[in-house]
Amino acid sequence: MKQVLLVEDDERLSSLICQYLTENDFIVHRLSSGENLLQHVQTSPPDILLLDVMLPGENGFSLCQKVRPYYPGPLLFMTAKNDDFDQVFGLEIGADDYIIKPVEPRVLLARINALLRRNTDSVASNNSLQRLQYGQLTIDRSTRSAHLKGEDVQLTSHEFDMLWKLAENPSVLVDRTTLYREVIGREYDGLDRSADVRISRLRKKLQDNSQHPYRIKTIWGKGFFFVADAWDD
């Protein structure tokens, strides 16, 4: 659940927004002025910051400039003043969006989601090929973790490397020579069995049955391959 920090002095509007966002699975923290904003942002940073422009004491623009060095996430201004100059100014000092009141809750929500989507996208887009999903099995390279039927599968480093090598190209044979060279990191001498041992341990953790494996299959005398769609029991 994403955390929203709302700074708004109009109690009626604040509680309206709070209610609507809470209904839509956000955790909302409310401040009625910018007094403790900096401290709040530093100790429990929100996922998105909603700032009213006209506030008692320090105004939203000034707060934005103060808080920006400590808060890199999305920041959204709300204001009753429909003034192009202010809008341009707000965006230029580092806001990501600028909404003119009256705020329609559905629109606010859509804009919040658009900002959050973009923000998590950019983190995720570096790892475009970082996550594989096959039925109930998920393999995430950025965290080097695997999940099966919603449960965390505790794989060791080498087990994970082996699984990734096989799973990144489902149905494609990975022969012993390749496996040793690219995963184990040495040449295959024709006698070494450590790849087999790794496969064996992997199968066990993936709840695969070696007599009738469905995830990692063996091609006798050649190597192994990963099966993408498996019918889970």
Add this chain to the structure above:
Amino acid sequence: MKQVLLVEDDERLSSLICQYLTENDFIVHRLSSGENLLQHVQTSPPDILLLDVMLPGENGFSLCQKVRPYYPGPLLFMTAKNDDFDQVFGLEIGADDYIIKPVEPRVLLARINALLRRNTDSVASNNSLQRLQYGQLTIDRSTRSAHLKGEDVQLTSHEFDMLWKLAENPSVLVDRTTLYREVIGREYDGLDRSADVRISRLRKKLQDNSQHPYRIKTIWGKGFFFVADAWDD
């Protein structure tokens, strides 16, 4: 210079926008319908895409859905129709902003810049970043302090250096040699355990479980890496 792709059938508005953006150091490409949009985006992807909603032939929403799989960058809708439902819909199908006509050129420019800033920020400037935020964990280089779940985490100087080194490139392996050379300040002799001890102390303070760590993970025989997403276990 950034490239803008503008899809707008109103010739007067299109040339007005084109002129204003060109004056402000953009390269503008214009299309008067969505006919060749997909091809254009694939052959010369713009830095930002401006889409009119009401277009001859295929409308902007439909174009957005078609083009999104091939264009991950910022996308902005412009429309004369001031309808909340449309706005919400546009944002939900993947737009980053939605502007109601009449379009004020200065406002359009400010919004374009806000989107581009956000887009390049997250990718490019991690080396100049003073503050990292991963879920409930923030790490602030300017004050050399870290916060977890709103609480101050008391890190020693070396613990902070180690955490920063790992966290500035999440999911990237930092091997022992690098760790000793760049954080501890001496060469790794193959026996020294002080990096492990620091990691161990760090994990404890980050409330990480070394049996099943989620923040700082070990790659056996190689080194360590930092995990950005906290929702793992």
Add this chain to the structure above:
DNA sequence: GTCATAGGGTTACAATTATTCACAATTAGA
């Protein structure tokens, strides 16, 4: 079909590497 054989699956245990603890050494502050 039987059999011999080559290769794969599994296991116990050894080797390697990581984690942690108590305490020693070092450093920073008063």
Add this chain to the structure above:
DNA sequence: TCTAATTGTGAATAATTGTAACCCTATGAC
């Protein structure tokens, strides 16, 4: 200087991985 906090050291413990042995199964010759 003294004191407290920080950091390193070495040893005990735990986890991971490789090795060698055993057994099993697929394959092909007969």
